[in-house]
Amino acid sequence: xxxxxxxxxxxxxxxxxxxxxxxxxxxxxxxxxxxxxxxxxxxxxxxxxxxxxxxxxxxxxxxxxxxxxxxxx
Numbered sequence: 001x002x003x004x005x006x007x008x009x010x011x012x013x014x015x016x017x018x019x020x021x022x023x024x025x026x027x028x029x030x031x032x033x034x035x036x037x038x039x040x041x042x043x044x045x046x047x048x049x050x051x052x053x054x055x056x057x058x059x060x061x062x063x064x065x066x067x068x069x070x071x072x073x
Contacts, residue, residue: 010050017043 024036
């Protein structure tokens with residue numbers, strides 16, 4: 001049996017999410033934009049799952065100040 005390299009798929013998923021976001025910004029209709037943003041969210045979810053499977057800590061939610069120190073608030 002050949003040894004396998006455990007490389008995370010998360011970066012590839014994030015690149016695909018970024019591409020969907022860029023395409024959504026230039027979509028011809030609102031429906032197309034919504035569909036592409038939904039695809040972006042799916043890719044980001046897959047990236048988070050891949051991180052979890054690899055044992056990486058979860059990313060904080062967007063616009064979260066939960067990790068801010070007292071002097072930053």
